[in-house]
Amino acid sequence: MVEVKNLTKVYGDLKAVDNISFSADAGEILGFLGPNGAGKSTTMNIITGYLSSTAGTVTIDGDEILENPKGAKKKIGYLPEIPPLYPDMTVEKYLSFMFDLKKVRLPKEEHIKEVMAIVKIIEVKDRLIKNLSKGYKQRVGFAQALLGNPPVLILDEPTVGLDPKQIIEIRNLIKSLGKKHTVIFSSHVLSEVSATCDRVVMINNGRIVADSETDKLSSAISGTGELSLEVEGSASAVSDALNTVTGVRKVEKTGAKTYKVLFDPDLDIRKAVFRALAKADCPILEMRQGGLSLEESFLKLTEGGGAQ
Amino acid sequence: MSAIIKRELSSYFNSAIGFIVLAVFYFFSGVFFNFYCIYYNSSSLSAVFSNMLMIVLFLMPLVTMKSFAEEKRQKTDQALLTAPISLFEMVMGKFIGAFILYLICNAIFVVYALIIAAFATPDWAVIICTMIGMLLMGGALIAIDLFISAMTESQVIAAVLSIGAGLLIYMLDSLSSLANSDIVTNIINAISFNKNLSNFTYGILSLPNVIYFISVAALFLFFTVRVFERRRWS
Numbered sequence: 001m002v003e004v005k006n007l008t009k010v011y012g013d014l015k016a017v018d019n020i021s022f023s024a025d026a027g028e029i030l031g032f033l034g035p036n037g038a039g040k041s042t043t044m045n046i047i048t049g050y051l052s053s054t055a056g057t058v059t060i061d062g063d064e065i066l067e068n069p070k071g072a073k074k075k076i077g078y079l080p081e082i083p084p085l086y087p088d089m090t091v092e093k094y095l096s097f098m099f100d101l102k103k104v105r106l107p108k109e110e111h112i113k114e115v116m117a118i119v120k121i122i123e124v125k126d127r128l129i130k131n132l133s134k135g136y137k138q139r140v141g142f143a144q145a146l147l148g149n150p151p152v153l154i155l156d157e158p159t160v161g162l163d164p165k166q167i168i169e170i171r172n173l174i175k176s177l178g179k180k181h182t183v184i185f186s187s188h189v190l191s192e193v194s195a196t197c198d199r200v201v202m203i204n205n206g207r208i209v210a211d212s213e214t215d216k217l218s219s220a221i222s223g224t225g226e227l228s229l230e231v232e233g234s235a236s237a238v239s240d241a242l243n244t245v246t247g248v249r250k251v252e253k254t255g256a257k258t259y260k261v262l263f264d265p266d267l268d269i270r271k272a273v274f275r276a277l278a279k280a281d282c283p284i285l286e287m288r289q290g291g292l293s294l295e296e297s298f299l300k301l302t303e304g305g306g307a308q
Numbered sequence: 309m310s311a312i313i314k315r316e317l318s319s320y321f322n323s324a325i326g327f328i329v330l331a332v333f334y335f336f337s338g339v340f341f342n343f344y345c346i347y348y349n350s351s352s353l354s355a356v357f358s359n360m361l362m363i364v365l366f367l368m369p370l371v372t373m374k375s376f377a378e379e380k381r382q383k384t385d386q387a388l389l390t391a392p393i394s395l396f397e398m399v400m401g402k403f404i405g406a407f408i409l410y411l412i413c414n415a416i417f418v419v420y421a422l423i424i425a426a427f428a429t430p431d432w433a434v435i436i437c438t439m440i441g442m443l444l445m446g447g448a449l450i451a452i453d454l455f456i457s458a459m460t461e462s463q464v465i466a467a468v469l470s471i472g473a474g475l476l477i478y479m480l481d482s483l484s485s486l487a488n489s490d491i492v493t494n495i496i497n498a499i500s501f502n503k504n505l506s507n508f509t510y511g512i513l514s515l516p517n518v519i520y521f522i523s524v525a526a527l528f529l530f531f532t533v534r535v536f537e538r539r540r541w542s
Contacts, residue, residue: 010541050389050390052540069394078390083387084382084384085382086315086382088323097314101311101393102391103393
């Protein structure tokens with residue numbers, strides 16, 4: 001649906017985006033993760049045609065953004081970091097303007113009502129945008145992106161500056177939108193990405209440092225799978241039993257009853273570990289896959305990538 | 309494009325700016341009409357028109373100053389530039405919006421012409437030609453001011469630079485007499501708004517003057533599009 005190929009953007013001497021490539025399939029929620037200043041907004045601005053790339057291509061459902069900008073832009077709903085709202089307009093008038101601007105060919109009044117219902121702003125439709133709270137402004141921005149039911153939604157840090165309740169609402173909204181649209185959304189909050197996305201692209205200093213499914217992210221980063229175990233029984237019996245499991249690379253004792261098992265990330269060894277330890281009569285008290293938390297892997301990656 | 313025109317007009321009249329521009333325009337044209345036509349018992353509107361040039365030069369920057377500068381400051385340009393419209397459509401939308409306001413301003417001259425017609429025989433050729441000239445001149449001026457607005461993020465800078473440009477346009481004629489060389493004088497005369505407008509005020513619809521104002525407008529609208537193109541690539 002969205003294909004980004006060898007994208008590069010240079011501002012003077014600064015390489016804001018450096019040869020990045022990734023793609024998002026139809027119906028996928030892609031998290032675009034990176035610290036502030038990593039090049040997330042620049043990339044999104046290029047995808048939506050606000051900026052032009054120095055090199056590389058962006059294809060939206062077969063339309064290249066520079067070759068056929070009108071066709072590509074029609075398929076995108078974009079919520080920039082700062083929602084593009086006119087403070088002197090009422091919510092309904094603003095949405096009506098955006099509807100016309102985007103040349104949407106749907107029954108106007110019904111469609112605007114429908115979109116307002118999705119983001120829950122019907123009760124403020126006659127208020128001036130400048131008098132709305134931050135949360136409502138964000139939702140009006142959301143509504144604007146949804147007009148015309150574009151197949152691709154690009155959301156740039158949609159939850160920044162909202163209160164926890166609103167953040168959860170917006171996250172649920174993104175999740176429900178992901179069923180019908182391809183969603184790419186950026187964030188520097190890891191828990192948010194892990195809670196909402198199917199896939200994560202991590203970016204640092206303009207380069208992609210990781211691109212994998214959310215639950216496999218930490219093993220993809222460290223290059224090895226990690227299993228944390230709490231097991232009853234003698235240390236030698238436990239480590240002997242664990243070492244018989246295929247794929248296990250290393251067993252480390254980290255506490256009185258806790259162990260860390262490093263294994264081949266392509267395999268899922270949990271069942272085998274269960275059987276081996278049961279056979280050795282060492283009951284498992286706790287087992288957790290993915291040793292590095294998303295936070296830890298994020299820090300690890302961004303530190304590594306920082307030293308250019 | 310029509311969406312942008314509609315929004316421009318509603319933004320003029322949602323804020324005070326549209327009403328203020330109309331009020332100032334009507335006030336000064338009324339003063340000049342009263343003075344040159346009623347006081348002197350003249351049926352010629354030409355003097356009113358030529359005096360309005362100065363007012364227009366100062367008034368239009370107030371209309372155009374926020375056209376692009378404010379969009380950029382509020383980041384609403386992101387909505388315009390990521391919408392499925394071309395840069396040309398966007399710039400034309402802004403231009404036509406401002407031009408319609410200018411048209412509403414100039415509509416007052418129809419009233420003055422009818423007042424004259426009620427008491428004397430007006431020289432319709434002169435009045436119609438001068439109105440065409442005023443509209444063409446206004447279009448050229450709006451295009452210049454839009455270009456200035458596109459280059460900055462601050463309404464104030466846009467307004468000051470546009471008024472500066474207006475003053476320069478106004479003073480060009482006096483500058484031409486200061487120049488010692490014939491070539492410079494000829495060039496200044498050729499590009500002077502006043503000189504190009506004068507044929508219209510005699511009731512002569514001459515093609516070179518029409519083409520002059522249309523070219524100035526087209527050139528600066530083209531420059532405005534280029535400003536956005538350049539910003540996208542830089």
